[in-house]
Amino acid sequence: MPSAAPPAKLLVIACGALAHEIVWLQKLNQWSQIDLQCLDAELHNRPKLIPQKLRDKIKQNRDHYQSIFVAFADCGTGGEIDRVLQEENIERLPGAHCYSVYATEERFSQLAEQELGTFYLTDFYRRGTRPHKNSLD
Numbered sequence: 001m002p003s004a005a006p007p008a009k010l011l012v013i014a015c016g017a018l019a020h021e022i023v024w025l026q027k028l029n030q031w032s033q034i035d036l037q038c039l040d041a042e043l044h045n046r047p048k049l050i051p052q053k054l055r056d057k058i059k060q061n062r063d064h065y066q067s068i069f070v071a072f073a074d075c076g077t078g079g080e081i082d083r084v085l086q087e088e089n090i091e092r093l094p095g096a097h098c099y100s101v102y103a104t105e106e107r108f109s110q111l112a113e114q115e116l117g118t119f120y121l122t123d124f125y126r127r128g129t130r131p132h133k134n135s136l137d
Contacts, residue, residue, distance in 0.1 A: 009033055009034075009035060009064075009065050009066055009067075010033060010034045010035070010065060010066065010067045010068070010069060011034075011035050011036075011037060011061050011064070011065040011067070011068045011069070012034055012035070012036050012037075012068075012069050012070075012071050013037050013038075013039065013054060013057050013058065013061075013068060013069070013070050013071065013072075014036060014037070014038050014039070014070070014071035014072065015038065015039060015041055015043075015044075015071065015072050015075065015098070016038040016039060016040050016041035016042075017041035017044070017098060018038075018071050018098070018101075019036065019038045022036055022071060023036065035065070037057060037061070039053050039054065039057065039072075043075075044075060044076070047075055047076035047077045048077065048080070050072070050075055050077050050080070050081060051077055051080040051081050051083070051084045052084075054070060054072070054081060054084055054085075055084050055088070058084075058088050058090065062088075068088075068090050069090065069091055069092070070085060070090055070091070070092035070093070071092070071093050072092055072093060073092075073093055073094075073095040073096055073097045073098055073100065073101050074095070074096045074097065075097060075098075076097070095108075
């Protein structure tokens with residue numbers, strides 16, 4: 001009896017800020033058919049660069065994977081990520097930013113409405129800053 005074909009390889013191109021969580025999900029679910037490549041999370045400081053960096057990464061890998069998925073929200077690009085992904089016929093995570101990805105857009109909108117003026121800080125950025133005198137850690 002012939003052996004089953006190996007699972008199709010999927011490339012996830014992600015924001016580096018999400019890498020820890022994606023690797024955790026890979027290990028937890030034994031998703032060996034998924035490869036992860038990340039763009040530098042520091043691109044959030046220059047969001048206009050993200051769409052072209054994604055386009056370049058897609059073109060570098062298109063011929064090596066059956067499918068590609070992008071683990072980015074819009075990240076302040078004003079819809080430019082979506083334009084690139086529409087041209088490439090690739091899907092991405094829903095949402096305007098990481099916070100709505102984690103909470104869902106609907107829940108994040110509710111939270112933001114309840115707590116106007118809240119400053120949101122991702123775990124990635126918190127780890128990258130020096131502790132302050134009044135740090136919670």
